[in-house]
Amino acid sequence: MEYILRPIYQERASLPETLGVIIVKKVDNIENITDTFDCVLLIIVKEAEVPVFTKHYLHENQKMVMHVITEEILNKWLFIGTKKQVVDWIFNGKIMFDRNEYLVNLRTKLHEEPYYGRKIKTGIQFSKLIRRVMEGKDLFNRGNFLDAYSNVTESLHHLARLSVLDKGLYPEVTVWSQVKKIQPEIYKLYEELLFSKESLEKKLELLFLAIEFMINARTHDGAQHLLETMLEKDLWTIQELHTHKELRFYSGDLEVLIEYLIDKAYIIVKPIDSKNQTIQHRSYTVDKKLVELEYDL
Known part of the structure; x- marks a missing residue:
């Protein structure tokens, strides 16, 4: 199969923005790491107008996929876990091209x-957990117990x-198999959600408390990345936080985490005058004494 794909990846490898090329083949009796394809061709580039470019190929009875992704997207997949297979691709795929040993x-x-x-991965999962619990x-409280149940399920997954x-470790697709071994108390909560004989309302009430x-x-670990990042300068607007090279991976969950940390006194709201005298800009700073003491900085 490599010889079929060789002209495709060699053309890409000749471009200066290409950092590395990996081929991953489907393995029988192994969980699906190739998204049902017989072969995955992963090409990582420094930058591109289209951050994820995908093409499907067919050779006889075999189907193949090519993903051309930017370094930023690769980091996003590694940090956020939106494409869990990519860790296996990086670890176990065959390197076909490697500029300056980037992949090695x-x-x-x-x-x-x-x-x-x-x-950063902990911070992102923690922010998602905060949102799910808040919405749940x-x-x-409005009596929508089935929708609240869905949020509790997602909350437990983030935990x-x-x-x-x-x-x-890296969270796997079969994350509950991992959790059962390393943190059985969280696994026990999941079992309570699924098998408890309590009424749905009572079950949810107890689970929210837990x-x-x-x-x-987990606030100490969950907030560390955001708070240490905010120490880079004294004052932040929400737009500056959203566009920070790492904080942008938090996406829409960033603001929920910020509000949570305001309640916990880690972050302080600083009103800034605007052109309109009747309204002020809302900016943010960290309580440096509290944060430096908490994290021994």
Whole structure:
């Protein structure tokens, strides 16, 4: 199959923006890491007008896919976990081209630094957890128990991923198999959600209490990336936070996390005068004394 794809990736490899090329083949009796394709051709570039460019190919009875992605998208997939297979692709794929050992160095970093990207990945999962709980409690209080149930399920999934990240591991597709071994108390909550004989209302009430307790216990780790990033300068607008090279990975969950940390006194709101005398801009700063003390900076 490599000889079929060779002209395609060689053409890409000749371009100066191409950083690396990997081929991943489907393996029988192994969970689907190639998205049902017989072969995945992954090409990583420094920059591109289209951040993710995909093409499908057919050779006889075999189907192949090519993904051309930017370095930023690769980091997003690694940090956020939106495409879990990419970790396996980087680890186990066959390197066909590697400019300045970009892929070799990335593999080394992923192997030797199990906590690589842990702070940002933890922060992103924590912000998603905060949003799910907030929305779930609102639905619960309005009597929409089935919708609240969905939010509790998602909340437990984020807690599960946080527990895996805490051990320096990568959350797998079968994350509950991991969690059952490394943090059985979270697995127990999931079992309560599925199998408890309590009424749905009572079950949700108890689970919200348990999840909120775990959120409080995880605030230190969950907020670390955002707070340390905000120490880069004294004052931030929300737009500056959204467009920061790493904080933009939080997407729409960033503002929920900021409001949560305002309630916890880690972040302080600073009103700034605007051209309109009747309204002020809302800017943000961290409580440096609290943060430096909390994180021993």
